Amino acid sequence: MSRPEDVLPPDLFYDDNESRKYTTSSRIRNIQSNMAHRALDLLDLRSPSLILDIGCGSGLSGEILSQVPSEQGGPHTWVGMDISPSMLDVALQRGVEGDLFLADIGQGVPFRPGTFDAAISISAIQWLCNAETSDVSPEGRLRRFFEGLYASLRRGGRAVCQFYPKNDAQRSMISGAAMKAGFGAGILEDDPGTKNSKLYLVLTVGGGGLQGDITGIVDGMDDIDVLDARKRAMERSKPVLSRKGDKAWILRKKDQMARKGKVVKADSKYTGRKRRPAF
Amino acid sequence: MKLITVNFLACAVKGCKTAPASYPLHFQDAELELQELEFQPNFILNIIPRIDWDGLRVMANELGFPTIPDTKPEGDALKDEQILRDLHRVLLETQVVEGKLCCGNCGHEYTIKEGIANFLLPSHLGPTTPIKKSPGLLLTKPLALSLN
Numbered sequence: 394m395s396r397p398e399d400v401l402p403p404d405l406f407y408d409d410n411e412s413r414k415y416t417t418s419s420r421i422r423n424i425q426s427n428m429a430h431r432a433l434d435l436l437d438l439r440s441p442s443l444i445l446d447i448g449c450g451s452g453l454s455g456e457i458l459s460q461v462p463s464e465q466g467g468p469h470t471w472v473g474m475d476i477s478p479s480m481l482d483v484a485l486q487r488g489v490e491g492d493l494f495l496a497d498i499g500q501g502v503p504f505r506p507g508t509f510d511a512a513i514s515i516s517a518i519q520w521l522c523n524a525e526t527s528d529v530s531p532e533g534r535l536r537r538f539f540e541g542l543y544a545s546l547r548r549g550g551r552a553v554c555q556f557y558p559k560n561d562a563q564r565s566m567i568s569g570a571a572m573k574a575g576f577g578a579g580i581l582e583d584d585p586g587t588k589n590s591k592l593y594l595v596l597t598v599g600g601g602g603l604q605g606d607i608t609g610i611v612d613g614m615d616d617i618d619v620l621d622a623r624k625r626a627m628e629r630s631k632p633v634l635s636r637k638g639d640k641a642w643i644l645r646k647k648d649q650m651a652r653k654g655k656v657v658k659a660d661s662k663y664t665g666r667k668r669r670p671a672f
Numbered sequence: 673m674k675l676i677t678v679n680f681l682a683c684a685v686k687g688c689k690t691a692p693a694s695y696p697l698h699f700q701d702a703e704l705e706l707q708e709l710e711f712q713p714n715f716i717l718n719i720i721p722r723i724d725w726d727g728l729r730v731m732a733n734e735l736g737f738p739t740i741p742d743t744k745p746e747g748d749a750l751k752d753e754q755i756l757r758d759l760h761r762v763l764l765e766t767q768v769v770e771g772k773l774c775c776g777n778c779g780h781e782y783t784i785k786e787g788i789a790n791f792l793l794p795s796h797l798g799p800t801t802p803i804k805k806s807p808g809l810l811l812t813k814p815l816a817l818s819l820n
Contacts, residue, residue, distance in 0.1 A: 441715035443676075443722075470715055470764065472677050474791075481788055490709065492677045496684070496791035503684035503791055505695065507722060528795060547722070 396559060402525040407450070407477035416451040416483050425515055428591060429454035432513050432553040435581065435595055435610060439466045442510035445545065447498055447554070448517025449473025450480045452489035458513070459490045472509075474498060476520075499534030502541030509545055512552035518594075519556045522563050535567060539574035543598060551610075552576070552596040564592065571596055579608065640665030673773075673789050676719070676763040679727055683775035684791055693777040696727035699734045700781070702771035709764050716756045716763075720744070723763070737762065 397406050407415065415421055432454075438444075441463075446455045452473060461467025471491040475481055481493050496503065499521050521538055522531045542552060558564035564580070571578045576596040583591040595610055608619050635641035643665040651657045658664075681697055688694035725744040732740040740762070745755050773782040773789060783790050 440718055441712050443715075443719055468710070468712070470676075470712075472680075476792070485786060485788070492674045493787070494673065494677070494789040494791055497793070500793055501684060503682055504680045505682055505724070508680040510718075526795060 396557075398520055398523055398559070402523070403520045404476045404478070407480050409479045409482070412451060412477065412479040412483045415480075416453065416487070422453060425453040426457055428515050428555045428593075429457040429513070431583065431591075432515065432555060432593060433457065433461065435553045435593060436511045436513065436551050437610070438469065438511060441467060442469050443508070444469050444471040445502070445504075445509045445512040445542075446471050446473040446491065447502075447512060447514035447542070448520070449475050449484065449491070449493065450477070450515075450517075452484040452487060452491060452493075454513060454515045455484075455489055455491040471513075474502075498538045498541075499529065501537045502545045504541075504545040506544045507547045509550060510547060511550055512542060512546060512554075514552070514554040514556070516555060516557060518554050518567060519558055519563065522559070522566065531566070532570070535570035536573065539571045539576065542596075543574045543576060546598045548598055550598045552594075554594040554596070556592055556594060558592065568594060575599075579610065673768045673784050673787055674764055675728070675731060675766050675768075676723075678731060678768070678773065679723055679763070681773070681789075683777060683780060684793055685775065685778050685780055688775055688777045688780075691777040694775055696724070696730055696776075697773040697782070698776055699731065699768065700772040700774050702735055702768045702784075704735065705767045705769045705787075706761075706765055707767050709760075711757060711760050713753065713756050716759050717750060719763075720750065720759070728762075732762065735766075735768075 397403075400406055436444075444458055446452075446458070449455050449471075455471045455473050458467070458469045458471045461469055473481075473484070473489075473491050473493045474496045475484075475493070476495070476497050478495060481495060484493055498517070518535075518538070521534045524531050524534065546552060556567065558567060568578050568580060571594060576598065578597075579595045581593040581595055583589075583593070597610070608621070635645065644660065647657050647660070647664075678697060678699075682688070683694035683697065685694075723744070729740050729742075739758065745752075745759075749755055767787055768784055769787045771784050773784065774780070775782075
């Protein structure tokens with residue numbers, strides 16, 4: 394299937410017809426609602442909260458936020474922003490409870506600092522990787538979005554953004570931009586390696602009740618393996634133990650030469666031994 | 673557009689980020705509507721510390737509500753259900769359906785239509801500075817072709 398991101402900018406792609414199709418298709422509704430529930434689990438909200446829905450579209454995910462029963466900490470109040478007027482029009486007709494406004498997330502998030510308890514975004518932020526005019530760049534749009542989002546969340550707040558990256562480069566560009574803005578970031582992948590694989594970028598703003606690092610979010614969830622890329626990066630950056638001219642280096646070179654068939658002196662206790670300074 | 677959202681919104685224009693006059697946004701020709709919503713005391717209690725009371729008073733003044741107290745209710749006042757109900761009515765149930773939001777610093781007007789505010793910025797007001805084109809390519813006046 395072709396990616397809508399490659400066809401047209403979002404405000405033009407989701408015209409009246411496309412918005413109606415998107416909202417009435419039971420397949421899309423089903424997928425969207427599953428992803429919204431998953432994102433809600435990751436947000437782990439315990440009391441009625443104020444949530445920002447980024448790229449709310451016709452309010453499919455927002456609806457779920459309003460429907461959370463009170464024993465699970467809901468119902469939440471949400472504010473939705475989207476760039477497509479047609480999508481918001483469909484949302485109006487459906488009579489969603491949240492507050493809607495038309496805005497481009499690539500231009501920033503125009504809220505006072507510390508406004509929201511949490512933010513949720515379903516299938517939206519990959520659109521930021523496309524720049525439609527020559528005076529903006531994907532990096533700039535991502536930076537402004539994540540900086541604005543970071544500021545508008547309260548300390549200890551969380552954001553979960555489900556997104557469809559085109560390739561690994563986009564995936565690392567998005568998560569890198571989030572980390573640069575100051576978020577603690579992790580990526581949760583559901584059904585990895587299949588066609589239904591779903592990526593969730595989980596972001597935390599420091600100073601909350603979260604113990605330890607970002608992996609603390611998935612503590613207590615079933616069937617989740619934690620792959621810590623930081624550990625591998627740490628190992629790689631360790632200093633190399635053997636240096637040119639030391640014993641290990643000499644032995645390696647001798648071994649190399651012997652394997653090439655050269656005549657090499659046998660190893661002894663004197664091989665590569667440090668010489669005392671001359672008297 | 674609920675009042676709670678407007679209470680949190682600041683002007684999106686780049687130069688206004690640091691200017692104190694960019695908050696709160698001022699209403700012009702606002703048309704109000706009341707939408708009944710379920711009362712949730714817990715949500716109101718959660719959100720009160722984050723409400724900018726001065727901003728709310730300015731806004732209420734512009735919209736012509738007389739009943740906003742001078743100071744933010746705190747402590748024991750929050751146990752009074754009537755106060756919470758009043759706040760619920762003002763913040764969540766009152767909606768601005770038509771009108772304009774106006775920035776006090778740059779004067780940019782955000783129109784509200786059917787309850788949806790338009791915060792899309794034209795590219796010259798957006799957060800980027802446009803790439804300067806070489807002057808040789810700039811046409812200040814459209815070329816006029818005469819066909820006689």
